[in-house]
Amino acid sequence: MSKKSTVTHNPIPTRKGIQDTKIAPYVFIGPSLFFFILFTLYPVVYSLFLSFQTSEGGENVFVGLGNYIRLFQDSLFYESLFNTFIILLIQVPIMIGLALVLATVLHTGIQKAKGVLRVAFFTPTVTSLVAASIIFLLILNQDFGILNFLLTIIGIEHIPWLNDPIWAKVSLIMVTVWRWTGYNMIILLAGLQMIPKELYEAANIDGAGVVKRFFSITIPQLKPVMLFTTIMATIGTFQLFDEPFNLTGGGPINATTTVTMYLYENGFEYFDFGYASAIAYVVVLIIAVLSLIQFKIGDRG
Incomplete structure (x- = not known):
């Protein structure tokens, strides 16, 4: 008597199984979407009505x-x-230019300790701003700050870094450049590593020097990354709050009061949230216009 062969078949998915498969993506994305609506979309829309x-x-x-x-x-x-x-x-060109120089040096000029130097330059970005502000308050103190002490050694009188309207702006620019140059350097360094080495080899064969290769190959190839860093630095400058709040408090005589700090004062000191919301949307409009201009200039270049 011959044995009957048994054939196994995959079960046909039921209507319920198909529905579960379609629902699964929404179940996974649901929590993220919920928190996005609650903490991002709702405040944006509500502040518009509040303005x-x-x-x-x-x-x-x-x-x-x-x-x-x-x-x-x-x-x-x-x-x-x-x-x-x-x-x-003042701050954005200095910061982007310095970040480009550092990125280029780390990419081509230094062969040893690259990792250590990258971490060292990036460290200010992740440093606690309160701790950094306390340190800079000590460094920039007019009477006993170490910077003025070093200047007196070379015959320069004490500079009122935080007590004079002009020097207070200079101090704020110095601290901002110190904090964010490493961040932009890392982005530009990543862009430099994406440039094909064959371009430099061909230029070297044609007799192009270091400066010629930098302006003919590096800058054109790096233009999209530089455009990105410039736009992000512009947005970051319009959001500048922590540095002036901790270092100068907006003084002296409102010389370092940024637009974001003025927004904060109206919203959380005077509790005029409608007016603060109006300031926020005007700032958003200004940032959008500046970003559009930078995009147009970048495309033209």
């Missing part, structure tokens, strides 16, 4: 464009915006 309201007697009252009209008549807003632009125009 058209003001608080009267503890209740929010619709005032239309009143906050925006008040904003464009506010001299302190213009002063904070001017301070931010001054820091932007």
Whole structure:
């Protein structure tokens, strides 16, 4: 008597199984989407509505464009915006240029201890800003700071780093450059490593020197990365708050009050959240326009 062969078949998925398969992606993405809506999307939308309201007697009252009209008549807003632009125009080119030099040196000029130097240059980015601010308060102190002590050795009188409007801006730019140059250096270094070595070899065969190769190969190939770092540095400058808040408190005479710090004062010191929201959206618009201009200049280049 012959044995019957048994054939196993994969079970046909039921309608319930198919539905579970379709639902699974939404189950996994659901928590992230929920927190994104709760902590990002909702505050953005709510602050937009809040920018058209003001608080009267503890209740929010619709005032239309009143906050925006008040904003464009506010001299302190213009002063904070001017301070931010001054820091932007000086700090960003210095920071990106220094980051490019450091990245180039680490990429081609130094063969030993590259890892240690990368960590050393990047460390200020992850350093506690409160601790760094305390250190810089000691370094930049007009009377007993180590920087003024070193300057007196070479015959330069004490400089009021944090007590003079101009020198306070200089101090703020110095601290910002110190903190964020390493961050931009790492990004530019990654861009340098993506440039094909064959381009440099061909240029070297053609007799191009180091400077010629840098401006003919490195800069054009690195242009998208430099554009990215410049735009991110611009956005970061308009969000500058921690450094002036910890070092100067916005002084002296509002000389280092940035637009984000002015927003904070109106929102969390005067509790005028409607006006602070209006400032926030105007700043977003300014950043968008500056980013668009930088994109246009980058494409033209």
